[in-house]
Amino acid sequence: MTRPARSRDATPEPAPIGANGILxxxxxAALASVLLSLLAIWxxxxxxxxxxxxxxxxxxxxxxxxxxGNWLFYSKLIGWTSAISGLEPEQAAYAVNLLLxxxxxxxxxxxxxxxxxxxxxxxxxxxxxxxxxxxxxxRAEIIRDHGYWAFTLVxxxxxxxxxxxxxxxxxxxxxxxxxxxxxxxxxGIAFLALMPLGLxxxxxxxxxxxxxxxxxxxxVAIGLVLLLLAVLLDGGAGNRLTKLLANSQxxxxxxxxxVPRKAEKLRDALLPDLSKSSSVLVLYFAxxxxxxxxxxxxLSWPVTFIILLRGWxxxxxxxxxxxxxxxxxxxxxLLVLFIHGSQHFVMVSRYTMALGLLLLPVAVxxxxxxxxxxxxxxxxxxxxxAVFLSLLGLAADSLINSxxxxxxxxxxxxxxxxHLPPGSRVITDYETTRLDYYAEKAGGKALRFERFRPGxxxxxxxxxxxxxxxxxxxxxxxxxxxxxxxxxxTGRHDVTIxxxxxx
Numbered sequence: 001m002t003r004p005a006r007s008r009d010a011t012p013e014p015a016p017i018g019a020n021g022i023l024x025x026x027x028x029a030a031l032a033s034v035l036l037s038l039l040a041i042w043x044x045x046x047x048x049x050x051x052x053x054x055x056x057x058x059x060x061x062x063x064x065x066x067x068x069g070n071w072l073f074y075s076k077l078i079g080w081t082s083a084i085s086g087l088e089p090e091q092a093a094y095a096v097n098l099l100l101x102x103x104x105x106x107x108x109x110x111x112x113x114x115x116x117x118x119x120x121x122x123x124x125x126x127x128x129x130x131x132x133x134x135x136x137x138x139r140a141e142i143i144r145d146h147g148y149w150a151f152t153l154v155x156x157x158x159x160x161x162x163x164x165x166x167x168x169x170x171x172x173x174x175x176x177x178x179x180x181x182x183x184x185x186x187x188g189i190a191f192l193a194l195m196p197l198g199l200x201x202x203x204x205x206x207x208x209x210x211x212x213x214x215x216x217x218x219x220v221a222i223g224l225v226l227l228l229l230a231v232l233l234d235g236g237a238g239n240r241l242t243k244l245l246a247n248s249q250x251x252x253x254x255x256x257x258x259v260p261r262k263a264e265k266l267r268d269a270l271l272p273d274l275s276k277s278s279s280v281l282v283l284y285f286a287x288x289x290x291x292x293x294x295x296x297x298x299l300s301w302p303v304t305f306i307i308l309l310r311g312w313x314x315x316x317x318x319x320x321x322x323x324x325x326x327x328x329x330x331x332x333x334l335l336v337l338f339i340h341g342s343q344h345f346v347m348v349s350r351y352t353m354a355l356g357l358l359l360l361p362v363a364v365x366x367x368x369x370x371x372x373x374x375x376x377x378x379x380x381x382x383x384x385x386a387v388f389l390s391l392l393g394l395a396a397d398s399l400i401n402s403x404x405x406x407x408x409x410x411x412x413x414x415x416x417x418x419h420l421p422p423g424s425r426v427i428t429d430y431e432t433t434r435l436d437y438y439a440e441k442a443g444g445k446a447l448r449f450e451r452f453r454p455g456x457x458x459x460x461x462x463x464x465x466x467x468x469x470x471x472x473x474x475x476x477x478x479x480x481x482x483x484x485x486x487x488x489x490t491g492r493h494d495v496t497i498x499x500x501x502x503x
Contacts, residue, residue: 046434114161266279
C-alpha cells in the first residue's frame, strides 16, 4: 500500500507520551544511560585535566578560576551538590554529570517525538543516542559540556514549538533553558541573541511574521541592557562575558590582525607562491575542514554517512519546521565554531557535539525507514548486514574503554607526597595539573610542579625533576648530570625522578 504524501507544511502530531510502549522506551533508555555513566566512571582511572581545574575552582584557586574565565556555574553546581549530598567534590561531579547525561538522553527522545516519531522511531532514537561513542567516551569526563548539550536540547524543543505556534510560554521556556545552557558555556549567548531572528522563516503572513519576530527579540533586548549595565558596573574586569562585551573590538582583530599574521607565517614557511589573500583563504578553508571533520567524529563516521546518504535508504521527509529550526541553529553554530577556529586554530569534537545532536534525528528517521523497508524485503541483504555491523561496531566502541591508562601520574604523585618535603619545586615534562592534584590528595603537601620549557626553564630553581619522556628535551638536559633517585617500574609508563643538585 502506498503511503499518502505528507504535506510540506503539515505539523505532525507529537507521539503520545502516555503510550505504554513509548514510556517503556523512556524508562529503559534512562536506565541504560545511568548504567553507561556508572560503567564509564568505573573504567576511568583518573580525572581529566580540565576536571582538576573545575574542582580547584570550587576551592577558590585563582589560577583555575582565571583559566575558566571566571565562568563558575559548573564548578559551583558541583560544590553545591557536594555540600548538600556530603559527597567528595570529585564524586559530586560524577553525580552531576550522570544526571545531566540522563537529561540529555530523555530530551533527545522528546525532541524526536516532537518531530513526529512513532514507537519504532523512539527505539532507534534511544539506540543511537545510547551508542554514540563520543558521547559515551565523555561520560566520565568532568567537563561543563554535559550541561551545555543537555539544556541546549531542551531549549530547542521549545524553540521548535515556538516556530510552530508563537506563544509567550514557549518563548519564555526557550530563553530560560538556553540561558541555563549559557551558564555552562558562554557560546550559548550567541544562540540567545541570534536565533530569535529565525522566526522570520515561519510560513505566516509577513505582518504577523515581523510582529512575532520582534516580540521574540524582546527578551534579547532586555538581556542586552542588563549586560551592558553589568559591564558598566564591573568595568569589564570580571568574567568572560563582561570582558567580551567591554572589548568587542577583539572580535574584529581576529580577522583583521591575527588571521592575516598567521597567513603570512604560513606563506613564508610553506607556500611562498601564494598571494596574501590566497593564504588567508587557505587558513579559512582549513578551519572549515576542521569543523567538518570534528562534526563527523562527534556523530561517528557511520552516522555521518547515514545522514549524508539518507536519500539512498530512502529516508522520509522530516517536517519543514525542523529545517526552519536547523537553518538558524546551524548558521549560528557554524559562526561560533568558525570564530573559535579562526582565533585558536584548535577544534575538537566537544565543540561540535551540540550541532551533531541536533542533526542526529536525521539518522534516526533514516534508520527507522530503513528498518521498515527491510521488513518489507525492499532492502538488499548486503546493505542490511553493513548497517547492522556498523551499529554493532558503534555499540562495542561505546562499551570498551579505549582511552590510554596513565598509572604513572598517580604513582609519581604518590611518591612525591611520600618523599618530597613540603614546598618542593618540581620540573616535569608532563601533566603538572594532575600531578599537583593527586600529590595533594595523597599527602596534602604544598608541592609545586612546573612544566619544562626548552630554552626558558632554569633547572637551578628546582629541587627535583620528573621525566616522562626519556627521549625528550628535559631528559637530554639531565642526562649524565643529575642523580636518578626513583623509577616507577611500570615499563612503558615509566617515570624517572631526579634530585637536582643545589646551585
